[in-house]
Amino acid sequence: MPAREGRVAEPVYRPVLTARRGELEALGHLDSVHAPLVVPVLQLSTADVSTVDSLGRLPAGLVPAVDVSALPDGVETELVRWDVPLLPVICLTDGERRLAAHGIAARAYGGRAVVRLRIGQDRAGPDATNAIVERIWRYARLVPEQCDLLVDCGEVGCPADVRAVEPRARRALDWARRHAWGSVSVVAGGMPVLSRLPTDEPVRLCRWDWLLWQRLADLGVGFGDYGVASAAPGVELAGDRLPTVRYTDDDAWWIYRWSRRGGRGDERVADLCRALVSAPHWPPAGANFSWGDHEILRRARRMAGAGSTTNWLAWSTSHHLAQVMEALRRPVRGGARRSGTPPRSRAPRGGQTRHVG
Helix, strand or coil, rough: CCCHHCCCCCEEEEEEECCHHHHHHHCCCCCCCHHHHHHCEEECCCCCCCHHHHHCCCCCCCCCCECCCCCCCCCHHCHHCCCCCEEEEEECCCCCHHHHHHHHHHHHHCCEEEEEEEEECCCCCCHHHHHHHHHHHHCCCCCHHEEEEEEEECCCCHHHHHHHHHHHHHHHHHHHHHHHHHHCEEEECCCCCCCCCCCCCEEEEEEEHHHHHHHHHHHHHHHEEEECCCCCCCCCCCCCCCEEEEEEEECCEEEEEEECCCHHHHHHHHHHHHHHHHCCCCCCCHHHCCCHHHHHHHHHHHCCCCHHHHHHHHHHHHHHHHHHHHHHHHCCCCCCCCCCCCCCCCCCCCCCCCEEE
């Protein structure tokens, strides 16, 4: 259903990812039930053969949206030449040549595209924004019904950010009602730099991006985030080389960074995973909850090696995707979740817990 009708027919989840190997591996393990419910927005910093090959190996039913706005115009960034199913991501600053190329790609791969409105950067007024999107439709030869609008709120890392961003997002969504978009989604990111956090104990971080969406859910908009990464430009994902798992709960992330001495990397990761699988936020389905949870349990039982930063990202992202999709199936209720103060998650058993955010 178009967003202007006040509801979304199916809870499609749109995570903005940077197409790292770990993120692509997590997407590659989605099953046939979940794959059609996710439309990842892959923002690329390079365009090479390995990226195209990885997109071609994604599960059937999963069609990513690809954002090449950070790359120069050229043959390499004409998405129709990639010959894999995808949705072009159109930015308000795209030039005429790129708009035309994105329109060709959209028609070649099913006739749809994503328009990404960054409220922190695209600050034109309603009338000027109307002129911009009408230019997009003209050069791309698309109509609004063929375009899914992504209202990107950027980084929201604290309550003050949520309070500042919410009215701007509402103004953007009010403007969006002027047009018959195929769908409208709100995306934000809330993961901070982790290298400053304590180690060897679970640390709870509020998911302010999730809270922002819940405050806007009365408008019937879809949900997107930045996975388990930061939305701030230039922020590195790992922060350091310590074994790290970013584990998503309903309203929080639990950050596990393990630096315990006196053992090899395999032992540190096994100890981290044992702490995680014994925590209350370990899902009742356990290893069956997601491929990432299965891999974490294998390490807790010392059935596999420590892995690498790529593997830790893959496990974290896999669990995050499953957690978000499960949450989106639940009805959004009023009360505490829209009040600005998310409910506190349960603390893990047997150890100190830090609450941050």
